[in-house]
Amino acid sequence: MDNNNIRVRFAPSPTGPLHIGGVRTALYNYLFAKKNGGKFILRIEDTDQTRFVPGAEEYIIESFEWCGIEFDEGVGKGGPFGPYKQSERKEIYRQYADALIESGNAYYAFDTPGELNNKRKEYESQKKNFSYNAAERMNMRNSLSLPGYETKKLLKEGVPYVIRFKMPEDETVEMNDLIRGKVVVNTKVLDDKVLYKSDGMPTYHLANVVDDHLMEISHVIRGEEWLPSLPLHVLLYKALGWEAPEFAHLPLLLKPEGNGKLSKRDGDRLGFPVFPLQWKDPKTGELSRGYREDGYFPEAFVNMLVLLGWNPGDERELFTLEELTKVFSIERVNKSGAKFDPEKAKWFNHQYLIRKSDEELAGLFMPVLKEHGIEADKDFVKTVIGLVKERATFVKDLWDQSYFFFIAPEEYDKKAVKKRWKAQSYDQMKELSEILKNTEPFTSANIEETVKKWIEEKEYGMGGVMNAFRLLIVGALKGPHLFDIVALIGKAETLKRMEKGLQTLGKKE
């Protein structure tokens, strides 16, 4: 295959926020293009005007910007094969629909939606399925069943019509899928799909074939839900006299529990985002959470997503986008659907968080501190982060892990007090604060040495002293190495906290 001619596209419909399954499809397309030195195109498939949702297109573009996935051509980017929005290509499709009629591969159909509906109901009541196919088409109102003059008359009168594909009656269609291998279907079970709607717009089937051909798409990589219409598309290429691209149908993303396609509802129910970015429904005002707003790093999000249906073949799990463009291959994409695991998504974020520099994290954490009303020195914040970042999954977790570096305890964890504030604690802490007062330099190592020596000399229990001490400084039995904490907050603050704690907790009888 000539790599210079590799061209793939992601072709979403602007009907709402982009689902993570869609993001994954786009990601695989992108990686395939980059790996093979090809081009990645964004095409907007807005042929259904009734389903248009304002803001959806912008949402899609913003989502990919956040992920770091870049298009080479397409909506918002331009390129030599534009326009890239199907509503702006309206005139193009008509001529191909006409050509199909001309060649006898398509025909006009005048059945109204109501008639079709009745027909379906009628069949349903007999427990049969209506299919607009070779067996039925002559019983319907179309240019095949009607005499020529009648069709002409109807057309001239402006009676609404659609253009349907004339599915061959009994033909075996052999197709190849890059992921699944050979797929064979007989046209007997297929129907005469509408290619061109009465509103003058093509359906997906016609538009995607025409555009993929005109845009010189070499590989169509899309969701598994399209597999059933692959025979139609292959036949369409053939009828139009075009060479079909290669196809790859990706497995679905499934719900974490039970079965079925992952949907927005699952996210709400199980408490994780299904969308890359937060989305506010323009009609209902309903808010759906997004990975970005939930605190995920785009790198972690992409990394988590790429491994849902693909793996490198070795045991590596952490990849940058850049690395992925080198190791990705369509052959290693799985056949079966993957259940989404929110726990593993968190693990990925943790991995990325601990790998970030204290400097970068400090930059991200400063605004969080500000929200809590804290103005802190950046170097101080950096040091704090170095001590606690291992314990966090998200930047916002850093607060829970470090607030005691910034504010003195207002109250003391009741359980901890009960467990660790013993009869001797008051006197011991009083004694300790005297020792600390004279400890110089007030560094973690030096304080540790001094305090440990004192404990040994007095034969106090290490656990008892340290836990009581921690209680006074932190307010709870948690946090990093205690001597690091006191050294960082400084002698004055340490003594202040101890004094206040002694006052509040008092001497236990």
Place this chain on the structure above:
RNA sequence: GGUCCGUUCGUCUAGCCAGGUUAGGACGCCAGGUUUUCAUCCUGGUAACACGGGUUCGAAUCCCGUACGGACUACCA
């Protein structure tokens, strides 16, 4: 209902195409260790070839069937 696709630990998966592995890794979970606490971390453990036939000396791997699951079955994409 019909058509197509799929099925390895709870989850993501390696292994399957070119039959011979104690069926490997990761997340989770459990236990132990480290620690002044919590968390991290380290070590260990738990746990899977959907089922039934066939081919073969030998099947997770090849073939057939069954079951289960999913997608599709619109003038939606």
